[in-house]
Amino acid sequence: MSRTLTYREALREGLDEELARDPNVVIMGEEVAQYNGAYKVTEGLWKKWGDKRIVDTPISEAGFIGMGIGASMLGVRPVMELMFWSFHSVAFDQLVSNAACVRYMSGGLCHCPIVVRGPANGGTNVGATHSHIPEGLFAAFPGLKVCAPATPADAKGLIKAAIRDNDPVYFMENTLLYGNSGEVPDPADGDFVIPLGVADLKREGSDISLIAHGRSVIHCLAAAETLQNEHGINAEVLDLRSIRPLDVDAILKTVQKTNRVLLVDESKPFGGVAAMISTIIMENAFDYLDAPVQRVCSIDAPAIYSPHIENEQLPNPRRIIKKVLAMA
């Protein structure tokens, strides 16, 4: 039996189950406890679990993320919330020089089982400093793992896998997905965990593959309906879910099936996730392509504030449909 939960509730349920499963799991971050979370993902968890397990930190990202990394080397399993992933920049040294490299620099003597999670998206008119989308940035560091779920079920299944993983996992959510609802399996039916590195075919099609992650998946699904109904184009939608590890087999399979690919990625075009996927397709499935791989990314500028135009800077169904029709 599954129930309908919001993305936010599904994440919370996943966190709650992991808190119950492992006493070494501790949630820390700004406003996660007494305030119930800036985006209410952790609502009620402090009341249930108390001060030890749900820790309010000061606005001090380098300090508390570094603290979590140090504690993880001793066996604590910190799950640290960034109120916005955009704030990664003030903790960057901890996130990349310490979390990503400590295992390597120690020749495998240390490891760092942390999760850093929070929203990483544009589209809420909060301007350039609060709209960074760094999944491609962090996936570029060997030693790190990155995922970006699009649906409530994926959010729950992946956060549980991330917490159980023994490497640092950077988990990118989306403020515009938190309120979305979807079916999530009932805990009574068993432990629901989605392994990292497994893409999900969200819509089967035959004419073109739309490959995306995070909120772009939702846009692709909407665009696919319009393409089917108004243009007779049957698009397949592959949701990567996990950026690193990456389900390369699923990518190549859909390319080999439809022979046309549009990559949809909310990050900027230079060196983003889509740029990497494009390279993988070129290296491994060049002969299967009937047309060059194309991309819809955010328009290549810092995130604009204006509510009148921000949605046009980001991938959206209109931009996806326009690009698909140009490829046909």
Add this chain to the structure above:
Amino acid sequence: MTSANPSPLDFASSPINQSLTPERKIELFTQMVRIRRFEQAGLKYYQAGKIGGFLHLYIGQEAVAVGTISLGGPDDHFITAYRDHGHALAVGMGMNECMAEMFGKQTGCSKGKGGSMHFFAPDKNFWGGHGIVAGQTPLGLGLAYGLKYLGREGCCLCYLGDGAVNQGAFHESLNLAALFDIPVVFVIENNGYSMGTSQERSSAFGGCLAQRGEAYGMEWDVIDGSDIYEVRAKTHIAMERARKEHKPSLLEIDTYRYYGHSIADANHKKYRTPEEIEHYKQNHDPINVFRRKLIEEGVLTEEAATAISKAAQEEAAAAVKFADESPAPTIADISTDVYWETDNQTEASKIGRHFFDS
């Protein structure tokens, strides 16, 4: 609060030093000598091109690592920055694996993947060996937080240089340590220079750097790092505060390095006068100071001291031989120790691609 002024107290007679047996005193002296001989050998082979990258020597500072780490029990943990050879040997790491690490060999403590700055021995509660100035301070805080979270005894000594005191990560760590009552002791090893910039040209301070702890409501103290007895007596108080009260401290141990920031620091004789370096060597060299004291106490003889030095020199030479003859890492070794899951070939590691070499 403690005064920043040097104290004329006789630290040899403090209880923590009174408890030292003659054998233990000689052991501490030997550790200091071993660190110096190890590094002198390292310097020789760095200059001979056998060691790559940076070489940040600890020579002149030996009483700090040996004195503080000698206070550690099985529950206490240690973490430092890139000038890490002294701490590594003081926690009990062997010269062989340390020298081999600098030589970039498979037999190195980090399999040749870390180098001089990244010695680790978690089995000896030594957590590195970190490269970015002050980047290790939140980690030291976190180790101590972990001890408290897991309900374990002990504390964490987190070392940093005087050049680290102006980094944001350090101040964030002080704030969190005091706010959360974390059993950590931050130890500023003040050798007077942040690379080539003297303390006066890099830090705004009142009486001393440790006084900054006051801003966080934290106990602090200043220690003469040339006297291992003083180092032990004062650090012991801070460690007990951490262990028993879960209260952090900030210590500033005044010391001196004979060499440059690293051996690549060609200017180190320009920003310091030869007289300044010579003055320290003559009057404050921690090994000479301790040696004199131990001879005065009748614990050590000149002959025994010379024998200790000779043995350490031979040990270092043997470590060089071991390192030189050890195999280098292979190209395949480049891709291991990146992910725990892939190294352990877990189910999770078999799902999806982790590496993107084409």
